Amino acid sequence: MRRINDGPGRVLLVVYVVFAISAGARAVFQIATQFSDAPVAFLLSAFSALVYLVAAVAIGQGRRGLALVAVWIELVGVLAVGLFSVVAAGDFPRSTVWSDFGIGYGFVPVILPILGLLWLRRHRPTPAG
16 A cells, blocks of 8 residues: 555645645734734634644655544635635635635635545555454
8 A cells, every 4th residue: 555645645745835834934924014904814824834734744754644634624624714704704804825715825725625635535544454
């Protein structure tokens, strides 16, 4: 059985690293310079960066269980924040990575966890015996 970070798993890993860096850099800049404008939105962006980082490290180290937890948190987060940012747009004066289901990032934030879960499902351990 191939490891979760082999083949297409490497592409998944690279995308998670890119999103961890981009979301993290954006959050750090916004928190440092504009925090009072939209603290919840900026903290959500920082949280998303942390989730992307954990997913990247877990995939990179071949830790399927941790990767599953991170990717599920990511999916629930992007769906919840995406829905809330559409339904209660006034509560989001500034966008997050997950706002509007990741529209600012080409909807990759809503597609990525689905692809991640499919990949991890494909690489689940087989029962011994």
